[in-house]
Amino acid sequence: MVENIGVLVIFFVLIVIAMIFYFAFQSASIEEKQGELKIRNALEITSKVSMLPELQCRKNNVAEAHCFDALKIDSAKLLFAQTQNEDYYFQQMGFSTIKVKWIYPYNDEKQIYHKTMPEYTNNDTSRIPISLYDPITNSYDYGILEVNVYS
């Protein structure tokens, strides 16, 4: 009788140990996935912003890849900040700071969107090279789109 109870106790102890190992492994892999998602989120926002018709340059309605229309940037900044549009652009860009930087022929930068997460613990920055088209002079400048995502 005592031996049987002993066997059962050992059996259940082994099951509990196996479960503890399983859950510890699961939680480690969840944390790893969370890290991956944060980086992916920054890249996704960068890609979404670069494709917004509010900023993109188009010629005869054909989009130019990684090109922002310099004449649209200031009005886009105003549009993103308007209360009635806040929800839409927050869902697109989340808690982030988005800047357009001119690199050549001159240096300048414009912040087009800014929403900080209160008490954020992490921020990931993603940058892509862009061209900035000026339709008045019909010329292109070189620049960078910088997206800083808070989490």
Add this chain to the structure above:
Amino acid sequence: MKLIQNKKAQAEESINWVFVLIAGAVILLFFAMIIYRFGIVSEKQTDVTIVTNLNSILAGTELSSRFSTLIEDLPNDKEAYFDCNGFTIGGSTNSYQQKIVFAPSQLPLNPLRIWTLDWNMPYLVTNFVYLTSRKIQYVFVHDENSPLKSRIESIIPEDMNKLFLTDTSRTFNNCPTRYVFLDKDPVSLQDICATSTAVRINSDGTISYYSKNGNSFILEGQSNYFDDASLQAAIIADNAVYYECMMNKAFKRYKSVSYIIAERTLSLKNDPQLVQCNSHYNNDAEDLYRIVASGNFKTAFNEIKSLMTSIIGTNRQLPLYSCPTIY
């Protein structure tokens, strides 16, 4: 003494067997419960995985215009339920957020056709995403030489389960079937399916939604379409509420993009370096500001249509005077 010891040993052995039986039953019950729970969790996990993957696909497709894909490895018995806010598969729901998605309200998942079309008004506003399945049959009822028929044929996916008919005297066995009457009033049909729906699409941009009542159809609501993208949307979405709700979402995007186009046009119009161009921009910017301030797409429909024609005309003329285009 030996007899008493024997009897005690026999009794202890019996108790041991009873104990082993109870312990065995408890262990069996424990594992049976784990397997049962695992079954429920795994079913839910399948739904969640499909919902998450479908959401990722929708997010990706939303960014690429004129994209099309067929997904054939989804479970055969699963159905998705769509409304204006999002979609549900099993017990898992997902919101579209700001995506403009058109789908039948009840969609068998396998095989799933997803495609996109850019919504140009006349400048790009957003991409519309469409979903359907070969299990849904689309029956287009039209007159001979209908201009809408050739227009629809050229824009809908080739592998869509579709029929173009001028005569509807046959019996329709597919369930569900979506009837699309082109410039024609819905007629009574021999249709075995209770969930079939119908829409009348007119060349003048008006659409009427119908639901089934016996073998005939009753009018549910009326709306409008602008272009090929919204025409397809009217065919795919099977009720007026869903179509209008999505179109109002799209109209909000239209207002945002129009604001940018209006501001840009005004900057070009007032730029001292482009004095020779100023008069060629007409009043399109001012008209766009008026649209931005208007209510919904139905009330502004005629105004938008005429403004689109005007902007297209101006945009064609501008390069002739070496002036930057509006879009």
